[in-house]
Amino acid sequence: MNRVMLSALFSHWWRNPMQLFTLLAGLALGTALWSGVQAINAEARASYDTAAATLGSGRYAQITARQGSISKLDYVALRRAGWDVSPVIEGRLGPVRIVGIDPLTAPAGIGPVPLGEGFDLTAFFGTGQVFAQAETLARLPKTGVPGIVAPDVAPNTAITDIGVAQRLLGRAGQIDRLLVGPEPSLTRRPLGEVAPGLVQSPPQAGNDVARLTDSFHLNLTAFGLLSFAVGLFIVHGAIGLAFEQRRPVVRTLRALGAPLGRLIVLMATELLVLALVAGAFGVALGYGVAAALLPDVAATLRGLYGADVAGQLGFRAEWWLSGMGMALAGTAVAAAGALRSLARMPLLAGVQTRALGMAWRGVGLGRLSVGLLALAGALAVWGQGLVAGFAMLGALLIGGALALPGLLAVVLRWAGSRARGPVAQWFWADTQAQLPGRSLALMALLLAMAANVGVSTMVSSFRLTFTGFLDQRLASELYVNADDAPQARMIRTIAEAQGAVVLPILSVDHELAGMPAEIYGARDHATYRDNWRFLRSVPGAWDALARGEGVLVNEQLFRRAGLDLGAAVPVAQGVTLPVLGVYGDYGNPVGQVVVNAAVFARTFPDVVALRFGLRVDPADVAALRAALRLGATVADTAMVDQAAIKALSLAVFERTFTITTALNVLTLAVAGFAILMSLLTLAVMRLPQLAPVWALGLTRGWLAGLDLARAVVLAALTGALALPLGLALAWALLAVVNVEAFGWRLPMYVFPLDYLRLAVFALLAAGIAAAWPAWQLSRLQPVRLLGVFRHER
C-alpha cells in the first residue's frame, strides 16, 4: 500500500516539476550560501590553529622585551639561569611570514619539521633550509635558501632555523620573543634579576589572531545565516503551496482508507529524501562558492589582521555535516506548519479555505511581529552580553519580515482608495488580493535587502573609520625601527639634517586593570593635535597633556576598566594621572595609555626610543630612506612608508568589498528566484481573476504589463521598508554586537548612493523575475481564459 500511496503523492511533483525545482533549488541555494560561509570560516580557523601550533602561542607563557627586541646575551643569560626558554624571531619576507626557531630548545610540538628521507641536519643549521607548504614556497622571494615542502606548516608561513631567519630578515642577533617551556630548573633565578628589561606574560587563552578575526567571521556567519533564512522562505512557500494543492489527493487517499498517520510519515519521508538531495547539492555548490571566495577572504584576513589563511580549500567533514544538518533542520522548520495543518485537516475540507486561512494568519503574524520588534527594542535598551545582542538581531529581522504583509496591505489599501478609474482600482485591488500568495517571496526579498543594507553599511563604516584611524595613527610619512641606541641616535641626526621632524615612539608594556596595556610617550606636536580624534575628552585636552597633567586612554581600556573622564590611572609606581580623553583604537586587543614625552622620560628613565615617526615632505621620502640606508645602515625592512601602508590597507578593503558584493549579489539572486517561483505558482491560480478582466476588454499584453508593473511596485515598496530595517540591523551590529564582542564601538555612517544602487538591483531582480511569467501571460491562449467560464470551480 505504501507504494501506491507514495506514487499518488509523488504524482503531484511529476505534474508540477517547477514546484519540485523551486523546493530543491531554494533549499540548495540557502544551504550553499550557509555551508560556503561555514567552509571559509572552518578553513580560516583551521589555519589559525595550525599557526598557533606552529608558533606555540596560547600554549606557552612568553617573554618579551619591554622595548625593542631581545638580545642573544639575554637569551643565553636566561638559559644559564635555569630558564627553559626558546627563542623565536618573526618577520615578513615579501608576502610570507618567516618564523625562525631553535629546534634544540623549542618545546615539544613547536615547528613541525617533517621527518623525510634525505633530511639534512647539516643543511638545516648551516646554509639553512626553509620549511613551508608548496604554495608558500612559490610565493617566497628568492632567498638562496633551499625550500623544503612541509604540508604541516601553517599557511603562508615558512619555518627555518633562527640563525637563517635572522639573516633573511636582516636582523642579526635579534630575538622577538622567548617561549617558556614547561620544565624550568629547580634552581631557576628570578627573571627580574637575570634580565630586568624583559617581561613574562601568561599563555593566552585562545590565540590573538583568532580573537582579532572573530568579528570578521561573525559577520560572514551572519551573512550565511541570513541567506539560509531567505532560502527557507522559498522552501516554506514551495512546501506550503504543494501541500495546499495536494489536499484533494490527500482527501481522496484518506477516503480510500489510507490511515492519516501513515500518510504523514510518508510525506515526511518524502521531504527527508528531497532535503537530502537538495542538501547534497547545496553543500557541493557551497564548496564552489567558498573555493571562489577564499583567495579574497585569505588576502583580506592577511592584510587586516596579519592572519595567514590557506588560499586553497580543504574538504572538512565538519562543514559538510553542518550543511546537511542545516538543510534537514530547515526543511523540518519549513514543513512543520504544513504537516500540522495536514494532520488537523477535516476529512471533507475543501480547497477554498486557503485565502481565509491566509488572512487569519496575517492577523496572527502582525501581532507576532509587533511582539518581536518590541522584544528587539527592549533588548537594545536593557540587554547585556553577546547572546542578548544576537537575540536582538534575530528578533529585529524576523519581526521586520513578519510585519511586511500587514504594512504592505495598509499601503495598498490606501493606494486603492486614492485610485481613479476602473483599471487603476482593479490593479490595486488585485495586488492586494495577491498579497497572501506573494508575501513569502517579498519577505525573502526584504530580508535579503535588509541584510545587504546592514552588512554593506557596517563594512563601509568600518572602512571609513579604519582609514580615518590609519590617517590618525600613520600621520608620519616614514616609520623607522632602530636595532639599538647608537643606531637610533644616528637615525635622529640624519633625519634632522634632512629637515625631517622626528617623533620618537616611546612605549613600555604594562598591566592596567588586570589587562595587558601599553604606555606611550608622545611629544607635543601638531601631528597629534591635527590628526587624532577623541571619542570623548575634557576641554583643552591636548594642552593639559602637554603640561603633563593627565593621560589619554584608548576605548578598550576605557570600557573594560570602567574609566571615566577625570578618573585616575596608575601609570607607574607613584605616578597616577587623570583621564583627559578617550580615543578609538580599532582592532587592538590591549589597552593603551598615552602620556606626555616628558612625563614618560621621568617615569621610565631607562627606556630609549628605538622607533621613530618622521614627518617630511612626501616628495622627500625616497631621499630620506636612501640617506638612512647609507648613513645609518637601516635595512629596508626596518623602514615603512606611510603611503605603502595605506595602499596596502585600501587594497585589503577592496578585497573585503569584493566578498561583500559577491555575497550581496548571491542573496539578491536567491530573493529574485523566490519572486520568480511565487509568480509562476500564482500564475495558474490567478486565471479565474484575470479571465473576467480580459473578457471586459483588457488585452493580454496590457494584463502582462500590469503584472510586470505590479512586481516592480511591490519590490519598490518592500525596498522602502527594507531600508530602515537594514539601517537598524547595521546599528545593532556596530553599536551592540561589536561592543559586546570586542570592546569598541564603530561609528555608523550612511551611504545613500549605495542604497540607491541596491534598490535598483532589487527592482531589476524583481522585474527580471516577473518578466517570464508576464511574457507567458501575454502569449496565453485565449481558449484557456475562456475555459474559466466553462469550468465548474
Add this chain to the structure above:
Amino acid sequence: MNAKVLLLLILFPMQTMAQGFAGLGTTAGDFATPSRETLLEFPADHGAHPAYRIEWWYLTANLTGQDGTPYGLQWTLFRSALAPHDGQGWDTPQLWMGHAAVTTPTQHFVAERLARGGIGQAGVAAVPFAAWIDDWSMKGVDFDHLRLTASGSDFAYDVGLVAQGPLVLHGDRGFSVKSAAGQASHYYSQPSFAVAGTLTLPEGAVSVVGTAWLDREWSSQPLAADQTGWDWFSLSFDSGEKVMGFVLRGDRDFAAATWIASDGRATALPDGAFMAVPLVHHRVAGREVPVAWRVRLPDRAVDVTVTALNPDAWMATSVPYWEGPVTIAGSHHGVGYLEMTGYDN
C-alpha cells in the same frame, strides 16, 4: 613530528639505521680520526676537539648520605659536530647535549638539555676548566678541583670534586681500540675524585660524600657498523684497585679493560681478558635489561657479582639507555657504575 625527536634521530640515529648505537658507527668522512701516534696533551685535551665528530665529558659518582643511604649521580656533556670545525653565532655546526641524573635505591631522577655552540649557551674551555650547558656546569681552577652543578625540574645537585690520583690513559697511551676492524677513540679518565656536596630531592636537601669517576672520550667513528651497543663497567674495589671494562656487542663481541692499581698505575688488558655474563634481567621501559652481572678477570683473580642499586635507573632521554650505580660482591667488594646501551624494545 616533534622537532626535538627528529633532531636526535638524525644526530644520534638508532640501531635500526645499521650504523651502530646512536650513530656512532657512521663513517668519519671529513672528520679527524684518532691515531695511535697522537699523544694526549694536558690541559689542552681537557677542552673540546671540534674536528672530531663526537666527544663527551662523563662523570658518575657513588655517594652516601649521612644516614648511610647510597646514592648515584651522573653528569654528562656530549658534543656532536655536523661539520669538522667550530664557529661563532647561531650557525655553528657544534651541537651539545647534557644528561644529569640522581639515583636513590627507590627513585631515579633524569634531566636533559640540548644546545648549540657558538652563542655561549654550551661549551667547554680547557683553562681554567669549564664545561657547561645552560645552568649546568663543571668548572674549577684546574681539572683536579671542580665544582659540579645540575638541576632538573624535580631535583638538583651541587657538589665539589677533588682528584685523589693521576689521570689514567686507556688503551695505548689513550688510544683505545673499539673493534677488531680497528675503530678507536681517544680515551682517558680521572677515576678517583673525592666528592662532597648536596643533593636537592623532592624530600629535601641531602648532604653526601663519596667518590666519582670522570671519563673523557672523543672520536669520529668509535664503533664498527655491526656493533649495536655496549655494556660498560667502572668498578672501584675496597682494596683501592679499580677496573674499567667494556663489552661492545656485535657480530662478534669485543671486550677491553684497564686495570688501575691502588697507586693509580694503569695496565691495558687485551680483548678477552674482561668477561661479563648477565645473571638477572629486569623489565624497564618495555625492554629486558640485565641488572645483575657476573664479572671475571681471571688474570687478576677477580670473580664478582655486580648488582644494580636501583634496577629502574633508565635514562628516558632522547637517546635512551640504562645508567646507574652498582654494588660489588664476591672475590672483591666495592661500588661502581654500569652503563648499558642498545637494548631494543
